[in-house]
Amino acid sequence: PSKGSLFVTFVLGGPGSGKGTQCAKIVEAFGFTHVSAGDLLRREIASGSAYGSVILSTIREGKIVPSQVTVELIQKEMESSDNYKFLIDGFPRSEENRKAFEKTIGAEPDVVLFFDCPEQEMVKRVLNRNQGRVDDNIDTIKKRLEIFDELNWPVINYYSQRGKLHKINAVGTVDEIFEKVRPIFAPLSK
Template identity: 45%
Template sequence: MAEADICKRPIIFIVGGPGCGKGTQCDRIVSKYGFTHLSTGDLLREEVASGSDRGQNLTAIMERGELVPLETVMQLLKEAILSKVESSKGFLIDGYPREVAQGILFEKEIAPCSAIIYFEASDETMTKRLLGRSLSSGRVDDNEVTIKKRLDTFHTHSKPVIDYYGAKVKTINAERDRELVFADVAAFLDTMLTV
């Protein structure tokens, strides 16, 4: 299938702070709508684990504490989308774009995004959820000091993204029970997909 066919599938950027419930909601969207869920973090980890030349270069970059180049992340996303475009009804790009420049590059190199779903939750709620998760997750970044840094980074970089996309953004209150949150997600997607 040609790259032009990507444009025929909805592409939705999923934005929200750590602990807002993005992963839970993405799982439900995949299950109900047949979308493919892509996380840039997962794609980077898979590439590193593959042992490829590119994966070895990524390991070296990360070991130096540097950010992975925008173009590399874009290439991984493009490859993942192209590999699934025939079997997928659409794409959820999770935790992306982290800044406006990434969104602009994505739309220029791959395809325009159809919408952004922004899962909005207070810092207090997200911190409480992450600390609760830390009891069972074993994740080193689920501690109060790191959570505060992650939230600060999210606010600094994601607010401009939400402002930039304006009319394409659907803000959903993620403070509520996951069933109520998903009811709002489904209502939005049902409307968007029938237009």
């Protein structure tokens, strides 16, 4: 798709805040293409790519993979889709991530969702997930939360100042939360 017609949504929130779960609902209702940065990185590890071992150790430590690597994976994924509506899930996690995306993709998000969730609820959800993720253990979760707290807020503030931020209380059932998300996209038809 041409850059002018892109509709990009960034989906932000701490570990276990429900980004992936809500993205699936948004895809179903509004026909977005879901691009999860974390899933792309995990796929890269599984594929045995040259970056795989660096990505794996970074994720194990709850740290952030260099922007260049992540942005390249996101770019490839966007280019391989015919869609123009994208949900970029779990990215940008830092100001550096944000700037790298803008520079490489040459686009800004139209909408930024922020799932605001108390820490103890996030920890509970992640520990209950049980999908074998290498970072779903209490030690890594603590590190993920620390990094999130340190680097996410400047990104949130940036988009808040630009009037793009939609902060959503992420406590409640999946459907209750989606009913708060739906009106944001209602102007877009599927």
